[in-house]
Amino acid sequence: MKSILFSIHSQIASFSKSEQKVAQFILDHPQKVIGMNADALANKVGVSAATVVRLAKILSSDGFPGVKIQLSAETKVDDSLYTEVDPKDPLDVVKQKMEFRIGHTIEQTNLALSDKSVQSAAQLIAKADDVYAYGLGASSIVAADFQQKFIRVGKPVIQTMDTHLIATGIVKPETVLMLVSNTGETVESQKLAEVAKEHHVPVITITHSKKSSLAKKSDIILLHDDSEENEKLRTAATTSLMAQLYVVDLLYYSYLTLNFDSNATILKESRNVIQKHFK
Amino acid sequence: MKSILFSIHSQIASFSKSEQKVAQFILDHPQKVIGMNADALANKVGVSAATVVRLAKILSSDGFPGVKIQLSAETKVDDSLYTEVDPKDPLDVVKQKMEFRIGHTIEQTNLALSDKSVQSAAQLIAKADDVYAYGLGASSIVAADFQQKFIRVGKPVIQTMDTHLIATGIVKPETVLMLVSNTGETVESQKLAEVAKEHHVPVITITHSKKSSLAKKSDIILLHDDSEENEKLRTAATTSLMAQLYVVDLLYYSYLTLNFDSNATILKESRNVIQKHFK
């Protein structure tokens, strides 16, 4: 289905003068139009209802009500939901707010994250002999997810919180270091990045801040959204966690497609193993 | 603006018999309803148009057309996006598809998950002396997140993959066992549930299947969506993982609000510790 706003935009030159007035109003105030009837819109822009309806027929086979329905599908919901969760909120309100926030976070991450970085990161991992992953706190969960996903497609990842162990591992250049740090300021991660640099080991970092100290020490930055700037109580920041996991998932996907057939085979085999021996 | 589907879901019990027929049809086929008029919908479910309109008035101040408009806003139109990610898709298409899928998953989880269960689970945890958490594979990540969140608010959670250790821990009735299992068929989890039952330890389970063996052995079931039925390649099932993490987050929220002031104080203090000693 095509975007109706886009369709208006690209067709507007071909409309008649009165129709253009209507079309322009729809482009400027789609949200308002949703709440109007054809008559009201006609009055608002100073044309007749017939003109409004005629235009509507061009835009949608379902006439004016159809236009409103399509506008509603495209015009993003109002932002009243995009508020901080409050400790006084009942659970069903929290659910609504969270649903909205998570959607927003993923959307923002899609914008922030560069496809090229993901693909380069996937290639680095594919070429590497060993991959080390490190994250502290909530980021350790992301590092663990990274490990699980890649082991399943035959790419062993060492994930540990023992920084000394990682430091001793990343002395060969055939290695890759994956760091996960929301703020990009975790001291331990920075130290590991320095060690990696010394030994010409590429560093991939998942973070929300491209200006952070860690970002500056990284070869590839996988940027995710951080909508938690004004977090208060909702510390453990599930939306940030989800954004990071989402980045890992895209990276995993990108890796899979690099050599799809062979990776899919390994994946299938690793599933069979579980199925056969543990179920 | 509240979600109309959510609103129907939570109010449906209070509707009359005929209204319920209409409401259920809307829940099952929102997309179809958008293309119908009140009469057609009435005929489809075998009630009168008056009933349809009456229900519509309850759901939206703008009556039946208003309901259609709201459905359109929520029912993410583009079906082509709601498809399995394909290995041939370029990354930007994958991003779009994933954004949609994740949104859908959270939405479905909001519908599946009962507020009452979350609140009861939070209360059980609050009353317990010790909490044990167990999950295997991707579910271990969820269990780890659960542990992290609750430790930060002063409720120690023991999370380990050593089932024997957990089994020896859950012999006192002041204990709670949290199990995470997507399918609800993991053998180890079932064994732990049996041990718990023997010692009158309540079992809380996060799963997508309420009919699973594990669900039957649980005292509280926290149900999440699983849109991965027809997964092919996208095994590591990030959307399921996110749904589970989301459930944990709601549980955490619910726990926090039980005794908000004291929990917020502990949380603040635990943050200060990190800030002061590790940054």
Place this chain on the structure above:
DNA sequence: TTTATTTATGAAATTTAATTTCTTAATAGT
């Protein structure tokens, strides 16, 4: 169990909104 009262429901009437038709005005082409 019977009776009263409330609630639920559909048929028909009404209202409102959308759409079409028809006429006139504006514009462009000869």
Place this chain on the structure above:
DNA sequence: ACTATTAAGAAATTAAATTTCATAAATAAA
């Protein structure tokens, strides 16, 4: 300047939504 074509509004029509009202079903009271 005259004719053909297109544009646009007023009024008429049609379709949809909504309300009213009578009746049936369910529930409570006697």
